[in-house]
Amino acid sequence: DKNEFIGDKVNHTITGIDPGSGIMKATDQVIKDYGLSDWKVQSGSESTMTASLDKAIKNKKPIIITGWTPHWMFSKYDLKYLEDPKGVYGKDEEIHTVINKNFAKKDPNATKFLDQFNWSPDDMGKVMLDIQGGKSEQEAAKAWIKANQDKVNQWKKGVNKVNGKTVKLAYVSWASEIASTNVVAEVLRDLGYNVNLEQLGAGQMFAGLAKGSDDAIVAAWLPSTHADYMNQFNNKLTDLGTNLKGTKLGLVVPKYMKINSIEDLKT
Ligand code: PBE
Known part of the structure; x- marks a missing residue:
């Protein structure tokens, strides 16, 4: 056998x-x-x-x-x-963008951008491979943004530039989430935001978002993988929907x- x-x-x-x-x-x-x-x-x-x-x-x-x-x-x-x-x-899952439930009111402008952020597994793959190949996370994000202005402009449609506001993004150090979070952070910086990136464990990431010590994540794998965390903090979070389709x-x-x-x- x-x-x-x-x-x-x-x-x-x-x-x-x-x-x-x-x-x-x-x-x-x-x-x-x-x-x-x-x-x-x-x-x-x-x-x-x-x-x-x-x-x-x-x-x-x-x-x-x-x-x-x-x-x-x-x-x-x-x-x-x-x-x-x-x-x-x-089955095939999706990655969602999720914010603290008070954030939409606190910063509708950043929320609009986060809501409009979406890309493909190929896009994410390029950033991941660049980082794997030795580029810094920030450099890889910047290079992708530069090469994909059309897509980035869609995300920024109707979003205003700001001066010195802060957005706190949490993520887990999985390659996929390092890629997406750094790209989102760089675009927010281009929009004039100060961006704090906080790297946490998965449980801490959802807890921190629920508590409001972080504003947003682009790292929720749904409907199954992070269902427990989403259910646990359900009334403290707002799901902005899919940012990437076709995970496994x-x-x-x-x-x-x-x-x-x-x-x-x-x-
Ligand atoms: N992952 C990558 C995560 C979600 C993103 C599959 C390792 C998880 O299992 O929670």
Whole structure:
């Protein structure tokens, strides 16, 4: 059997990321729903996970990670999603922009801009790859903005320049959110805003937004991944809707591995 030893080969371990992320919660559910009680999910961070992936691929060793799209790892390595016949990771999702519920009244101008911000996985991918290739986060954001003036002008339609107002953006240090948050921050700076960027854990990000210590996030993966956080702080938040369509979550392996489905992890 092709899968006979896969569990043993990877020490019955799925290489995961930060414990507060939605994908870790979904992966715990996968363990339950697929009857994988002899497996464990190793927590860490996106960077420890991609470092393990890099090492495994260099040595042509098996590895199973928690993966998602958009992500630069799919450009850098030959990877595939394991099929998820039970649909535990959900269907295609979207990323939403969410603000503190008092912010729309406090700054309708910035809210209008945030509401109009939207781009594609390809757009985000370019910024992520630039950062991965060694550009600073701010440089990568600026380069994308310069090359995509038409899109940026759509976001700024009807938005006024200001002088010295502040917007506080929170984000988690996932590559996708680093890219989007820095682009939004740079456009707000072009509009005359002082922008404070606060990097937090996922739980802290939603709590901070609910409390009003942050004004906005462009990092809410919905309807499933961050549903718990959104529900927890529901009455303190305003969802401005989609800023990116076409995300995906799942278990990801190098293409050279023979397994194709989460079912193949069962022994
Ligand atoms: N992610 C990237 C996040 C959302 C963005 C998939 C790692 C999560 O699982 O919460």
